[in-house]
Amino acid sequence: MRANRREFTLGALTAIAAASGWSVAAKAADNKTIAVLFDGLYSEFWVAGLQIIRDDLKKRGFGIQEAISDKDDNKQFEQVRAAIAKKVDGIIIVQTDSNAVIPAIKAANKAKIPMVHFNRPPAKTDAFSVAIQADNQKIAREAVLYSCGVAKDSGKKHKAAILIGNLGDPNAIQRRDGFDEAVKQFPDNVEVVARIPTEWDADKAFAGLTNALQANPDISFVFTSSDFLLPQIIQSLKAANKWAPVGDEKHVILTGFDGFPSAYELMKDKYMDACGVQNLFFETTLAMQAILDLQAGKPVEKLLLDPGFAITQANIEAKKDEMWGYTLWKQKNG
Template identity: 30%
Template sequence: MKKFAKFALASTMMLAVLAGCSTQSSLESGSAKPSEQPAANSSENAANSASDKVTIGLSISTQNNPFFVTLKEGAEKAAKEAGAELIVVDAQDDTAKQISGVEDLIQKKVDVILINPTDSAAIATAVESANQANIPVITVDRAAEGGQVVSHIASDNVKGGQMAGEYILKALNGKGNIVELQGIAGTSAARDRGQGFHAAVDGKEGIKVVASQPADFDRAKGMNVMENILQGNPDIQAVFAHNDEMALGALQALEAAGKNIPVVGFDATDDAVKAVNDGKMAATVAQKPEAIGETSVQTALKVVKGEKVESFIPVDLELVTKQ
């Protein structure tokens, strides 16, 4: 009887050893279900933490414009605070280059892509490519006219254009000729700012928009276009530019022509705010690019976590005049 008990005990111990070997073999081969696997050690946890790091792609229209430099810096700040990686590609105001840059971000398998379009219509193909790769897209400052976008983050450009138009009406006491310098054709920002401006000034007795010409959001072009307009329309009383760079360029042309009239810009860049405080520019609509960049990254992180976000997230505007 004692011999039988010893034999039974030995058999039980042998089975336990074999079971343990079988379980270890199963784990090493990877056949065990995740829920059955033991907790990873500290080095494995560190590796998993690194692999879980969120990677965000930012395709920005240009870095030759202070507004977009500040927007990028806001995005970088938010990404750093969140411990996320931000990959920035600069389109240099070239639509083909931007589409190629978005394709590169797709190949890098980023978790989400932020796009600040150079052309709202043309960027649709890049958005669709990201859709096919199941990478969420968020548009920033300018909208896309195609593809599926999770959210659009920008100021209310229509409202901003209207604010500028109403300010000019007041400055002119309801009478005068106005020049409008438009942004890049095909961008939602140019379209919306122009729409808001014309909603404010069109049809007002005594007010006439004598010229509306594109200067592509560029300071040098703003100066050149303003010079050409002055040759054909020297009798003007105010200028509205769709961004500060064009406004500052127009200001150069007006100063050279000996004209001191109200110039209103859009973006509230450092140079423009200084010009306003110096009494050279009349006003600029503050769009807060740093806040747009920060909000874009914060929204991207929510999307990656599977949280619901609004289709349009506005960032506050304000009119900056001399203090």
């Protein structure tokens, strides 16, 4: 039963990718193998990302060599060396540390094996690799701009809290910057009174938001840098008697980021106003195309951006099919 469900998920994700118009060139792979090296499967985003990559590779006829490093940079370097020793045809990598991955890039360069960083770019280096990254700043800005518009329409000035991710994670910083760019455009409608560093830790997020609500009981605007913190936000808002849907006087304008299934559910139930969505399907296609182009000797930019999009209460019906979280939610709920 479980295997069937997984197969259904993979099929559904692929169908969405194909239906969305991103070309999935079914090129004959001639027994080529791609190493897919993740640092961990720490949220549904990464689980879904790995599934989509697996399915894409399978569809193209590539073999796949998977490894998880559990956030151990040395272990991941060994995994890269093992992949090089096996003469793989490309490496898709999600590293933990943007600097620690540089020796791995250099090793891949020396072996003339193309390396693509999935969703997380490396630090600046003279070694060559291609990074696929969501345009975090733009996506966050678009989502928060919608919510700022909602704040403006309410005719009130809202006090805002932002849950910031790990300060050492470029994605978290770009999302924070996108938030800041948006709220700066609405100085009369949104005032940021709490900046909560979560270190991507659920416990710190819960405590931080609870404390912020203690200091500012009138907070009515919350942005989370990742949807995986939504359960803690719900708990904090419930404890503060502020958990209410759009239209209710107690409603807190809530904006998420990532596009998790839980985010879709909250959008559907009108508890969340907007969510910045990373387009996992597009990012996978970009990664595969980059490897194919590099193998063919074509020039490829070092950074390829996924523009992503903001899903809002205004466009949810039109955009939900592009949201990976909706695909997973639909698979689970029928």
